Amino acid sequence: MTLADKTAPSQTERLSFEFEFRHSPAKVWRALTDPVLLAEWLLPVVGLELAPGAAFTFTAQPMPGWDGRVNCRMLEIEEGRKISYTWVVGDMDTVVTFTLTPTETKTGTGTRLSLLHTGFKPTQKQNFGGARYGWKLMGGKLVDLLEKTP
Numbered sequence: 001m002t003l004a005d006k007t008a009p010s011q012t013e014r015l016s017f018e019f020e021f022r023h024s025p026a027k028v029w030r031a032l033t034d035p036v037l038l039a040e041w042l043l044p045v046v047g048l049e050l051a052p053g054a055a056f057t058f059t060a061q062p063m064p065g066w067d068g069r070v071n072c073r074m075l076e077i078e079e080g081r082k083i084s085y086t087w088v089v090g091d092m093d094t095v096v097t098f099t100l101t102p103t104e105t106k107t108g109t110g111t112r113l114s115l116l117h118t119g120f121k122p123t124q125k126q127n128f129g130g131a132r133y134g135w136k137l138m139g140g141k142l143v144d145l146l147e148k149t150p
Helices: 025-033 035-041 125-148
Strands: 001-006 016-021 053-061 069-080 082-089 091-106 107-118
Touching: 001 125, 025 035, 025 053, 025 091, 025 107, 025 125, 035 125, 107 125
Parallel strands: none
Antiparallel strands: 001 016, 016 107, 053 069, 069 082, 082 091, 091 107
């Protein structure tokens, strides 16, 4: 399994990551949509409903300058293939999109997972850097979770 930061060096408006998993798309999809699993690699989630327009919230320990809440609204969902939602922290209103593509591996079907985090404004360089760091950290946790989850 690999995690690659595909963000162009000059890019400041969108982050792009790609994962290659030996796990099936169904297993990866579960890690992206099951509240119990999301809490293990991303953040605890409240009110997650897999329906366009549904509002939900990721929660974390509050820190100076952040109340620990990520307010989201489901934009698009294609069962087992794509999930996209707003990611709002303070005045940062961005969009996170995960796209799953089946791949062939030596042991069967694997998954290429693309992660795009778009909508950063030129004045949000610190947010962009923080999100880049955060997705690398959480992406590593996703890799670990998939290894230990049946």
